[in-house]
Amino acid sequence: MEYFELSLPSQAVTLAAPAPGNTTDVLCGVVASGNLEILVEAHSGADVRFMVETTADGFRETWDAVLTQFAGSHASGGLTFTMNDVGSTPAVVALRLAQAHESWLRAGSRA
Amino acid sequence: MTALSHPVLPKVMRRSFLEASARERVLGLADAGSLQEFCPPAERLASPHLATLGLSRAFDDGVVVGRATLAGARVLLAAQEGRFNGGSVGEVHGAKLVGLLQGALVSKPAAVLLLLDSGGVRLHEANAGILAISEVARAMLAVRAAGIPLLVLLGGSCGAFGGMGIASRLAHRVLMSEEARLSLSGPEVIETVKGKEEFNSRDRALVWRITGGKTRRALGEADVLVEDDIAAFRQAAINTLAALPLAPAADGLAALGQVGLQLRQQALLARSARFAGVRDGDAVITQLSALSAAQAALADATTFEQALAAVSHATAAPDTAQVARRALQADQLLDTEDQAFADRLFGAGSHQLRVNGHFLAGTAQGPAGPLAVVGTRDRAPIGLTLALAMAEAILNVIRQDEVLPTEARRAIVLLADTQGQALSRHEELLGLNGALAHLALCVDLARRSGHPLLTLVRHEAVSGGFLSFGMLGDRICALPEAQVRVMDLRAMARVTKLPLAQLEALAQTSAIFAPGAENFYRLGGIHALWSEQDDWSRALADALQHLDRDDQRAALGAARGGRVLAQSVAERVCALAAQVV
Structure with a gap:
């Protein structure tokens, strides 16, 4: 089990937080083998923050590459992505992050 | 002649219940936009015990609870993430789950x-898990008795096994x-213990013929067969609730009363006789x-x-049920060990107990009046016959005391000595979970009905047998x-793939998963430990003076420091579920 946090620059996310009680909209994925869950929350800073708990030890470089790529391609400054991971491949992580980001925007647009 | 002779209707817009996540299921089941989750993932109610073992956690600990409307009606719902x-x-x-059910009572x-x-108990926190399932069962029984319609919906890949297989059948209806x-x-457990000839767990078709939805529906262990489609489950739930008789007398299903349970007892006996020895769901x-x-x-x-409705459900001939009934009578004298045990507990000459194999029943003179005694002996594996024998004995006690005022009805001493449920393909096919x-x-x-219930654990109390x-x-x-346990540490190490040494070390400080009556005491699952030096007659008198009519085990576990979260989490969810908005 490995835990790390990472803060990266990213363009500010454009939409406000979803209404309280609608948190089901900002959880993505399931904690299961080869999968992960991502919880999206707002914070007051300008950076995008990642808090990762993963069962696969020793893949920090790969994580950094995937998360840096995501921060560059998705305007997510002001968001925290907290993850519970059970050995997802980089492709699955990238996909879930994109889904989580999209869910946040969708929820925010309704709020 | 073409190969395409069957015009198949396109399954437009069908969303598989099986493939959906727990959240997708509740969102699809409830009216659009009506779901409000209690203690949502952002509150991070994850399991501290998984973290201790270095295992991954989920923000919601694998279950969604909340309120919503269903066709405009106010409902509470929960979904487990398989x-x-x-x-x-x-x-x-x-x-x-307990908090949700307790809130429903308000x-x-x-x-x-x-x-x-x-799949049942989470073995990484086995003792807390089986206690939690027991508390869920108690809360389900309370909701049911309060006449609040209680439905269980099964459409996931794990189904409902172990304690949750028993709990499922406490609902008014199973969809x-x-x-x-x-x-x-x-099936894997049965194969491991009894061999591949008994139950080949790799034969998927066989597994479904024994445990799958169609066999369960045919037997009446499930009430409605539903397509694997979230919208179909939603519609089935709406239809089932509309048709549910709520008057307790109707068919006894709202608060299944004495008549309802006696009828079910007869139906289960007749079914056992009718399908004696049957080992494949196709025959059923x-x-x-x-x-x-x-x-x-x-x-x-x-x-x-439609095919089920077309057949009239004739029960077995009464004489067959009579034959089966004979196996339910305890009519043999106690052996010397049981005699000495009963003498020490009730006093020599103050009890009339009889046995039949692993079944034990009778009466005794208690410190403050007569007692009824029902239980199992000699580390019983609990199968259909033993479960029905105990049910029959308890129904008899209720019937015998019916004429007495509530406060004069006898206390029932439940003697528990069980190695767990019987492991057999036949018993699984006929729904041992339902019998329990x-x-x-x-x-x-x-x-x-007013009977105080005192449980005494004699030699062993293991899993499903003890739960029921x-x-x-x-x-x-x-x-x-x-010995009270879910599973011994070696087996637990195999199943959880954690090193035995790590489990043994943790067992020194944590009561959460290691076997032992002391651990269950710390968690609040055992109220008192009797010692060899105690005067058991006095201990019995004392125990009968200290009965909790409501389930206080979570509070006890918190007070004793062994189970610190169960009560507070249940209270938080209960406070939310109790509100009417």
Whole structure:
């Protein structure tokens, strides 16, 4: 089990937080083998923050590459992505992050 | 002649219940936009015990609980996430379910819907898990008795096994897809213990013929067969609630009373006699429906329901049920060991106990009046016959004391000595989980009829067997030799793939998963430990003076420091579920 946090620059996310009680909209994925869950929350800073708990030890470089790529391609400054991971491949992580980001925007647009 | 002779209707917009996550299921089931989750993922009610073992956690501990509307009616609902640790029940997961059910007693919703998808106890926190399932069962019984419609929906890949297989059958109705399974022991467990000839767990078709939705529906262990489609589950839930008779007298299903339970007892006995020795679901389905095995396998839910309705459900001839009934009588004298035990407990000459194999029943003179005694002996494996024997004995006690005022009705001493449920393909096929749920309903009826319930654990109290009667006591005491457990540490190490040494080291400080009556005492699952030096007659008198009519075990576990989350999490969810908005 490995835990790390990472803060990266990213363009500010454009939409406000979803209404309280609608948190089901900002959880993505399931904690299961080869999968992960991502919880999206707002914070007051300008950076995008990642808090990762993963069962696969020793893949920090790969994580950094995937998360840096995501921060560059998705305007997510002001968001925290907290993850519970059970050995997802980089492709699955990238996909879930994109889904989580999209869910946040969708929820925010309704709020 | 072309190969395409069958025009297949396009399954437009069908969303598989099986493939959906727990959240997707509740969102699809409830009216659009009506779901409000209690203690949502952002509150991070994850399991501290998984973290201790270095295992991954989920923000919601694998269960969604909340309120919503269903066709405009106010409902409370829960959904287990089968993909997270097999939907298994740990301390927090179970407490969320308990809180939801307890809240329902206050807010009285139009229904409580439980979307179960669980292999049973989470072995990484085994003791807390089985206690949580026991508390869920107690809370379900309370909701049921309050006349609040309680539905269980099964459509996930884990189905409902172990303690959740028993709990499922405590609901008023079970709605189930063909793809889901409902049983007690998993095929792998039976194969490991009894061999491949008994149950080949790799034969998937066989597994579904024993435990799958169609066999369960044919037997009446499930009430409605539903297509694997979220919208179909939603519609089935709406239809089922509309048709549910709520008057207790109707068919006894709102608060299954004495008459209802006696009828069910007869039906279960007749079913046991009718399908004696049957080991394959095909034989059940072909006898109970107008379909051949091949037709049944291909039938969709509607066709299958029609085929069941086309056959009149004749029960077995009364004389067959009489033969089966004889196996339920305890009529043999005690052996010397049991005699000495009973003498020490009740006093020599103050008891009339009889046995029949592993079954024990009778009467005794207690410190403050007569007692009824019902239980198991000699580390009994609890199968259909033993479960029905105990249910029959409890129903008899209720019937005998019916004429007495409530406060004069006898206390029932539940003697628990069981190695767990019997492991057999035949018993699984006939719904051992359902028979154990029936036993639990009988025990609960005794409580609600005014009979105080005292459980004494003698040698062993293991998993499903203990869950269905012993754990329902108003007070549970363990005798000095008592071994209470879900699974021993070696087996747990195999299943959880954690090193035995790590588990042994943790067992020194944590009561959460290691076997032993002392651990269950610390968690609040055992009220008192009796020692060899104690005067058991006095201890018995004392125990009968200290009965909890409501389930106080979570509070006890918190006070003793062994189970610190169960009570607080249940209270948090309960406070939210109790509100009417």
